[in-house]
Amino acid sequence: MQITNDIKYIGVNDRSIDLFEGQYIVPNGISYNSYAIIDEKIAIMDTVDVNFTHEWLDNIRDTLGGKNPDYLIIQHMEPDHSANIANFVNAYPNVTLVASAKAFNMMQNFFGTDFSDKRIVVGEGDTLSLGRHTLTFVTAPMVHWPEVIVTYDSTDKVLFSADGFGKFGALDTNEDWACEARRYYIGIVGKYGAQVQSLLKKAAGLDINIICPLHGPVLTENLGYYINLYNIWSSYEPEEDGIVIAYTSVYGNTKKAVIRLAEKLKANGCPKVVINDLARVDMAEAVEDAFRYSKLVLATTTYNADIFPFMREFINHLTERNFQNRTVAFIENGSWAPLAAKVMRGMLDSSKNLTFTETTVKIVSALNEQSINELDTLANELCMDYLAKQDSTANKNDLTALFNIGYGLYVVTSNDGIKDNGLIVNTVTQVTNTPNRLAVTINKENYSHHIIKQTGKMNINCLTEEAPFKVFEAFGFKSGRNTDKFKDCEPLRSENGLVFLPRYINSFMSLKVEQYIDLDTHGMFVCSVTEARVISDKPTMTYTYYHENVKPKPNTDGKSGYVCKICGYVYEGDTLPEDFVCPLCKHGAADFEEIK
Secondary structure, three states: OEOOOOEEEOOEEEOOOOEEOOOEEOOOOEEEOOEEEEOOOEEEEOOOOHHHHHHHHHHHHHHHOOOOOOEEEOOOOOHHHHOOHHHHHHHOOOOEEEEOHHHHHHHHHHHOOOOOOOEEEOOOOOEEEOOOOEEEEEEOOOOOOOOOEEEEEOOOOEEEOOOOOOOOEOOOOOOOHHHHHHHHHHHHHHHHHHHHHHHHHHHOOOOOOEEEOOOOOOEOOOHHHHHHHHHHHHOOOOOEEEEEEEEOOOOOHHHHHHHHHHHHHHHOOOOOEEEEEOOOOOHHHHHHHHHHEEEEEEEEEEEOOEEOHHHHHHHHHHHHOOOOOOEEEEEEEOOOOOOHHHHHHHHOOOOOOOEEOOOOEEEEOEOOHHHHHHHHHHHHHHOHHHHHHOOOOOOOEOHHHHHHOOOEOEEEEEEOOOOEEEEEEOOEEEEEEOOEEEEEEEEOOOHHHHHHHHHOEEEEEEEEOOOOHHHHHHHHOOOOOOOOOOOOOOOEEOOOOOEEOOOOEEEEEEEEEEEEEEEOOEEEEEEEEEEEEEOOOOOEOEHHHHHHHHOOOOOOOOOOEEEEOOOOOEEEOOOOOOOOEOOOOOOEHHHEEEOO
């Protein structure tokens, strides 16, 4: 396979494997990817699994047409990629090995030698010239082994991403990328989200046209789609709204409760309900679902004064991979001393940012009137936000939404007639209650001010403490004049036709402008409330909470200058110009403070 004029694919497909890493079912096999960069000097990128030694060496011979490679670049020492290092050196004894220091230490363990007479040790930012091509090495420790590096070719703008952006499935398999890439990522890399986030930040500074992973297809188009999914997965945010019910059932009574709950959830507008019988499904698929969707119901029996083994295994898989940022509910069953809910809750105590439902369903042997009522109550609690988002079931005059207004942070949405827009504000105030009026103050330099002054309408979305920093990046650091802030989502709309956010809000209000007050640099819109919906009972994010818990702490170690109080951008210099504007959030010099 030709990737660019100078980069060729020399990997192999494995169709004989049944379990990858001894545990992951791979019905469509897997690929072990290797690449050749042919220049004045020739570099081979990684080796393949030990079962494909001769096929791989044949691929190298046929691709190079009799030429000898100069370098073998080893990005990852897991044996499915490194098993043939010694065989390669035997075939090409004059080759030089390029890898991290930790990788050479591992070679000593695997092969009895660290190849000290034929090696180049590389670290962060080191480069290697092949002629026309210059390779830059980026360290990626614990993605997902400590020795990992990735490699960037600045000539063809190719990122050799090691295990990053990989997927299950041989290359001749025609299947959706996301499904098997998600299962691969969560199962194998999922524990190391923080390290993946660090690598993504490094990659953001590179001009990338092609991604060449060590498993799965070479990615050449719509790279933003793949990078966005990796950002979601590694930040442990839900990828989609929906509820997963994971259960075990001995004699069928817990299963009956699960089926009843699922029917109620669907009737209440839940966009996706997934049921997994943990004794029968592929455990990796069930774990994937739990990370994919926003809410999880765990239903099991008390078993030997504990919980059923498949449920214990499932929760262990979740906690091992840093399961967080989800809503979790429990259904327990027991004939004389039900305690499954207590055990499951205890297993999740160390998980971050989990919201547990107020309702726990308790079944004593079989469903009865009380436990059926509890199931209905749980379904209503889990679907509160779904019911509020649907026009047919929403209470559109729930003025308790006004109670969520304080010194909080809000997204003001509007529409310029061509596209939707959104803006972060912290200046929303209720000014009268008979009738209900709000005042919203917006900087005149913001595009939203221009739109709202023309259209006379807006929506106020009350952000919750769950809102991640990416929400503030999207709506606070870019102008809607030249950015489509809703490009990658399918927005929900209120009766006035404007967007309200599908996540991270506890309520929204649709406003009609009645009066405009000019405040020099700002404009105040005094508005009546035309629609108000409460989406959830989660607390509104305050300005203080944002600064203490959401905004990334700026890296000012060893630096002198000024730091932006809004986004953390660091300006290095003795004097901050009075007219300086932050390149990230567009706030002026007044929002900077000196680094002490």
